[in-house]
Amino acid sequence: xxxxxxxxxxxxxxxxxxxxxxxxxxxxxxxxxxxxxxxxxxxxxxxxxxxxxxxxxxxxxxxxxxxxxxxxxxxxxxxxxxxxxxxxxxxxxxxxxxxxxxxxxxxxxxxxxxxxxxxxxxxxxxxxxxxxxxxxxxxxxxxxxxxxxxxxxxxxxxxxxxxxxxxxxxxxxxxxxxxxxxxxxxxxxxxxxxxxxxxxxxxxxxxxxxxxxxxxxxxxxxxxxxxxxxxxxxxxxxxxxxxxxxxxxxxxxxxxxxxxxxxxxxxxxxxxxxxxxxxxxxxxxxxxxxxxxxxxxxxxxxxxxxxxxxxxxxxxxxxxxxxxxxxxxxxxxxxxxxxxxxxxxxxxxxxxxxxxxxxxxxxxxxxxxxxxxxxxxxxxxxxxxxxxxxxxxxxxxxxxxxxxxxxxxxxxxxxxxxxxxxxxxxxxxxxxxxxxxxxxxxxxxxxxxxxxxxxxxxxxxxxxxxxxxxxxxxxxxxxxxxxxxxxxxxxxxxxxxxxxxxxxxxxxxxxxxxxxxxxxxxxxxxxxxxxxxxxxxxxxxxxxxxxxxxxxxxxxxxxxxxxxxxxxxxxx
Amino acid sequence: xxxxxxxxxxxxxxxxxxxxxxxxxxxxxxxxxxxxxxxxxxxxxxxxxxxxxxxxxxxxxxxxxxxxxxxxxxxxxxxxxxxxxxxxxxxxxxxxxxxxxxxxxxxxxxxxxxxxxxxxxxxxxxxxxxxxxxxxxxxxxxxxxxxxxxxxxxxxxxxxxxxxxxxxxxxxxxxxxxxxxxxxxxxxxxxxxxxxxxxxxxxxxxxxxxxxxxxxxxxxxxxxxxxxxxxxxxxxxxxxxxxxxxxxxxxxxxxxxxxxxxxxxxxxxxxxxxxxxxxxxxxxxx
Numbered sequence: 034x035x036x037x038x039x040x041x042x043x044x045x046x047x048x049x050x051x052x053x054x055x056x057x058x059x060x061x062x063x064x065x066x067x068x069x070x071x072x073x074x075x076x077x078x079x080x081x082x083x084x085x086x087x088x089x090x091x092x093x094x095x096x097x098x099x100x101x102x103x104x105x106x107x108x109x110x111x112x113x114x115x116x117x118x119x120x121x122x123x124x125x126x127x128x129x130x131x132x133x134x135x136x137x138x139x140x141x142x143x144x145x146x147x148x149x150x151x152x153x154x155x156x157x158x159x160x161x162x163x164x165x166x167x168x169x170x171x172x173x174x175x176x177x178x179x180x181x182x183x184x185x186x187x188x189x190x191x192x193x194x195x196x197x198x199x200x201x202x203x204x205x206x207x208x209x210x211x212x213x214x215x216x217x218x219x220x221x222x223x224x225x226x227x228x229x230x231x232x233x234x235x236x237x238x239x240x241x242x243x244x245x246x247x248x249x250x251x252x253x254x255x256x257x258x259x260x261x262x263x264x265x266x267x268x269x270x271x272x273x274x275x276x277x278x279x280x281x282x283x284x285x286x287x288x289x290x291x292x293x294x295x296x297x298x299x300x301x302x303x304x305x306x307x308x309x310x311x312x313x314x315x316x317x318x319x320x321x322x323x324x325x326x327x328x329x330x331x332x333x334x335x336x337x338x339x340x341x342x343x344x345x346x347x348x349x350x351x352x353x354x355x356x357x358x359x360x361x362x363x364x365x366x367x368x369x370x371x372x373x374x375x376x377x378x379x380x381x382x383x384x385x386x387x388x389x390x391x392x393x394x395x396x397x398x399x400x401x402x403x404x405x406x407x408x409x410x411x412x413x414x415x416x417x418x419x420x421x422x423x424x425x426x427x428x429x430x431x432x433x434x435x436x437x438x439x440x441x442x443x444x445x446x447x448x449x450x451x452x453x454x455x456x457x458x459x460x461x462x463x464x465x466x467x468x469x470x471x472x473x474x475x476x477x478x479x480x481x482x483x484x485x486x487x488x489x490x491x492x493x494x495x496x497x498x499x500x501x502x503x504x505x506x507x508x509x510x511x512x513x514x515x516x517x518x519x520x521x522x523x524x525x526x527x528x529x530x531x532x533x534x535x536x537x538x539x540x541x542x543x544x545x546x547x548x549x550x551x552x553x554x555x556x557x558x559x560x561x562x563x564x565x566x567x568x569x570x571x572x573x574x575x576x577x578x579x580x581x582x583x584x585x586x587x588x589x590x591x592x593x594x595x596x597x598x599x600x601x602x603x604x605x
Numbered sequence: 606x607x608x609x610x611x612x613x614x615x616x617x618x619x620x621x622x623x624x625x626x627x628x629x630x631x632x633x634x635x636x637x638x639x640x641x642x643x644x645x646x647x648x649x650x651x652x653x654x655x656x657x658x659x660x661x662x663x664x665x666x667x668x669x670x671x672x673x674x675x676x677x678x679x680x681x682x683x684x685x686x687x688x689x690x691x692x693x694x695x696x697x698x699x700x701x702x703x704x705x706x707x708x709x710x711x712x713x714x715x716x717x718x719x720x721x722x723x724x725x726x727x728x729x730x731x732x733x734x735x736x737x738x739x740x741x742x743x744x745x746x747x748x749x750x751x752x753x754x755x756x757x758x759x760x761x762x763x764x765x766x767x768x769x770x771x772x773x774x775x776x777x778x779x780x781x782x783x784x785x786x787x788x789x790x791x792x793x794x795x796x797x798x799x800x801x802x803x804x805x806x807x808x809x810x811x812x813x814x815x816x817x818x819x820x821x822x823x824x825x826x827x828x829x830x831x832x833x834x835x836x837x838x839x840x841x842x843x844x845x846x847x848x849x850x851x852x853x854x855x856x857x858x859x860x861x862x863x864x865x866x867x868x869x870x871x872x873x874x875x876x877x878x879x880x881x882x883x884x885x886x887x888x889x890x891x
Contacts, residue, residue: 127813128754193750507859514660519805525654527812529859 046324047090048112052097058298059094060087060323062291064281069095071277072254073105073221077247079270080256082279083426084359085324087295088256091279092223099221100151106219106252107212111144113137114226116235117604118184121532123234130238132183135196137242139180141204141222145211146173152215159214167210170198185570186534201245208251220251227255230424231366231533231604237265244268259430260423281321282429283401283450283474292316295323296330303334311345313471318349318451322426325352345467353451360425366533366603369516370417371502377418379495381427384448387490389456391483396461399473401453404443404482405490407434414499415487427452435482445482504530537603538566547595555581568596640856642689643819646682647857650675650812660801668799669769675808676730676766679759682815683729683738686822688720689852690743694826700744730763731783732756735818745825752821759814762807768797816855823853827872832880839869846872 047055059065065087071078072095080088092110099108119136122129146161153160164171179196182188188196208220224243229236239255244267246253259280264270281288296304296312304312307330315333319326332348339347357378364374384403392400422428431445450470453459459473488496503513506521507529513521520527541564543553556562559581568574574596578589638645653674658664691701701723710722723742728734735756739745748756764780771777774797781789799807827849835842846869855862862868 126751127758127810127817128751131750131754189749189751197750515802517802517805519809520650520654520657522657522659523655525651525657527650527809527858 047087047093048114050090050093052093055090055093055097058295059090060291060294060298062281062287062294064279064285064287064291065091068277068279069098071275072223073099073108075219075252077243077252077274078254078277079274080254080277080279081259082256083258083322083424085322085426086279086281087323088279089225092225092254092256095221096223100148103216105217106221107148107208107215107217108221108223109141109144109148109208110223110225111140112225113140113229113239115184116229117231117534118186119235120232120534121186123232124530124532124535130234132192132196133235133238134242135192135199136180136183137239138199138201138204139176139183139196141246142171142176142199142207143173143180144222145204145207146176148211156215159211163214164207164210167207168203170195170203171207201242205246205248205251212250218250222246222251222253224253224255228258228261228424230258237268240264240268240273244273247273258424260420278432280426280429283317283320283447284478288321289313289316289471292319292323292326296326299327300330303330306334308341308467310471311341311467314345314467314469315348317470317474318352318454320426320449320451321429325355342465342467346465349451349454353455356425356427356449356451360421360427362603363421363425369501369503370421372498372500373414373418374421376491376495376498377422380418380491381422381448381452383490383492384446384485385452385456385458387485388448388453388483389458392458393479397476398479399476400479400483401447401450401458402431402479402482403446403448404435404484405446406484406486407442407444408487411487412499414501415496418499443482443484504528534604535566537600538564538569540565540599540603542568542596545592545595545599548592552581552584555583565596565599568593569600638685641852641854642682642685643815643853643855644857645685646678646815647855649678649681650808653678654808657801657804663801665797665799666774668801668804669774669797672762672799672804672807673766673769675811676763679811679815680729683735683818684721684724686819686852687724687738687742688718690822690826691720691723692717693848693852694743694829696829697743697826701742704742730767732760743822743825745822749821751817755810755814755817758810762810765797765807774798819853819855823849832876835873835876837873837877839866842869842873 050058068080068091072080072092080091082088089112096108096110099105116133116136119129119133122132126132142164145164149159149161149164161173164173175191175195176199179188179191182191183196208222212218212220227239227243229239243253243255254277259278261270270276281291285291293312293316296316311333312330315326315329319329329348329352332351333344336344336347360374360378364371367374388401388403419428423430427449429447429449431447434442434444436442454470459469461469461472501516503516503518505512506524506526508526509521509524511521511523513528518528542548542556542562545565548556556578560577562568562571562577568578571577574593575586575589578584578592579586584592653671656667656674657671658667690697692698701720704723706719706722707725710719710725714722724738727738727742729738732753736748739748761784764783768774768776768780775794776784776789776792776797778793781793827846830845830849834845839846843865847865850865850868853862854865854868863871
């Protein structure tokens with residue numbers, strides 16, 4: 034992704050919106066209204082949707098609404114997106130899980146402090162010091178310091194003196210205390226970015242805490258990616274909580290109006306300058322992801338050259354590229370799944386082919402649903418492959434399978450429309466038009482999905498590629514036996530796995546978009562900053578950067594932001 | 606007095622016993638390992654791990670024996686570490702001076718191996734024992750959470766070892782109490798049944814303890830050296846620093862310890878930051 038793309042993507046993220054914008058720009062579509070209600074209801078819930086479907090927006094909106102409405106439950110908002118800062122601990126600290134536990138509780142307690150600060154105007158009687166009086170450990174500045182340090186791979190002393198004493202019971206006590214002070218009968222904890230998709234160990238530990246938080250008075254709500262139903266041995270999503278689906282289906286009757294509403298609220302001026310058909314085309318290409326829709330609107334408006342149709346094509350093609358590059362980056366982040374992720378790509382490509390080939394020759398029916406026969410002996414890695422595709426948002430799963438006769442049950446999916454569009458599935462006649470896709474979607478749906486089996490769709494060579502890619506022993510090169518192996522069975526060496534976070538920190542500054550060669554040379558000759566990590570982990574990156582000639586405060590902060598975007602991208 | 610009746614039924618018989626000269630069983634030519642105790646530990650552990658059967662041919666009994674070996678490797682690491690710390694570090698040495706050793710050891714052991722005799726009566730089979738030995742022999746009284754947590758995990762491995770050594774793997778009541786009676790009371794007198802993954806995990810706990818302890822001990826000892834002993838110039842401080850660092854340096858694993866000079870620079874920098882922050886704090890009024 035270029036800097037421009039990253040910056041645009043960044044602007045669409047709800048965590049970059051001001052609180053006022055959060056309030057004025059939430060769509061009023063039914064799916065959001067219902068989801069908002071469920072977030073405030075009793076009981077543990079999972080808010081499910083791939084990236085860019087509006088989970089953060091909805092949670093922050095719900096937080097603001099609950100704060101204002103004295104009859105609503107007390108809501109606190111905590112975000113766990115920075116969990117990968119703790120990932121290196123998994124590789125070098127035997128007690129990594131205990132430290133992670135402290136970090137989660139510390140973030141929960143900070144959300145209580147945020148709430149007190151946000152409510153300070155209405156309730157002057159409750160102050161941050163009220164919590165400190167409740168328990169001297171509850172001191173905002175020191176908890177913030179602990180969180181900041183542990184996310185940057187330090188803070189051992191702070192863990193010993195403070196972190197290790199932060200327990201779930203303490204967090205529960207804090208929220209009970211606040212509910213009483215603010216005279217609210219219940220508490221809702223909005224736990225955002227809880228998918229923790231790159232570290233299974235932390236995901237399991239997180240949902241252990243989630244389970245403990247669930248009390249008569251407290252209802253935890255966590256935002257996660259779709260595709261997972263299992264969050265560790267003791268937490269099964271369907272038993273422990275209810276799902277709130279936030280991924281808007283392209284077949285939802287309100288689809289066009291909800292996406293349109295989001296566009297109007299966020300980018301009214303730009304939307305007004307785009308023809309209706311083109312907007313509808315972008316809505317479908319976004320495949321239920323408002324963030325992608327907004328990015329396409331911006332890009333269309335900002336693109337100056339070419340005819341309207343060539344602009345549409347360019348923006349649409351770019352969306353396909355972005356989807357693939359996001360998907361392929363997974364293989365880089367989760368190296369043990371490289372082959373599985375590559376096979377997933379073949380799955381999509383083959384599925385697109387059979388769907389494109391399976392279209393009604395008279396052009397009357399809509400046939401975009403793929404039916405994949407359930408097989409009893411499907412391997413866990415084949416399941417994992419489907420989960421990756423769903424997580425990233427390339428494959429939309431229907432909740433219930435359909436039955437076609439005895440022992441022939443089919444799971445149904447819709448493959449991302451951007452891919453089907455690229456394969457010419459919706460084309461009418463010879464040329465392309467932005468009208469094609471919206472009018473195709475108006476057709477009546479075919480009675481049956483396009484049915485296939487996993488083994489048939491992938492073929493034997495791809496099926497045999499569904500294996501784990503485990504790094505061989507770093508000492509003798511012998512291949513590993515299993516994922517859980519700790520020592521080489523040949524030479525006895527303890528096996529090590531590289532830390533993802535540390536790999537990101539090792540990226541040279543040349544990889545950061547927007548840093549020119551001459552700027553790089555100056556940084557090299559005048560400073561000791563060489564890698565992303567040197568800037569990211571510096572105590573005072575601004576002044577370090579300004580040691581190079583021609584770098585003033587403005588340029589320094591530009592570089593720091595660019596590094597931040599690279600880290601966020603890499604670790605998201 | 607009438608002789609008492611004693612029967613002589615041959616219930617079990619045994620052939621002639623072969624000769625076993627225990628004095629020939631120990632390697633006379635052995636010269637003590639020259640590297641650091643952690644490197645010796647790593648080498649021993651590799652040898653043991655390579656003996657472990659692969660999952661397809663896993664034998665739980667052999668698994669138990671390998672686990673015993675791993676715990677023996679940890680104990681041996683601790684003995685060697687304690688001995689060398691007492692020989693090198695003045696505070697450890699002063700602490701050990703108060704202890705007694707056996708007459709045989711005093712007469713026959715080389716002076717540098719004498720501290721080993723101090724450890725003969727000490728068991729390292731639990732976290733409490735290890736902490737006590739650290740207090741009594743090395744003068745260390747504070748243990749951070751990181752050590753406590755790996756120590757507790759290692760203590761559990763020691764209980765598994767106890768079952769394997771003394772009870773052919775069956776869980777004894779005392780071990781069950783230490784492992785957590787609630788989860789283990791139903792397993793009393795049931796045999797330990799290791800599988801490949803469990804054995805690897807148990808060895809990983811033992812290894813984690815050694816690696817965390819090694820780092821902890823180095824930092825305690827180097828931090829106790831009076832500030833005035835270091836000039837801040839590597840050329841002058843090299844000998845003193847390396848005398849300590851080489852005792853702890855890991856040259857055998859991946860990732861290995863930093864080079865001595867790099868480690869020295871981190872140490873000097875941390876010390877300078879600490880001294881500067883202490884200088885900024887107001888002195889308490891007398």
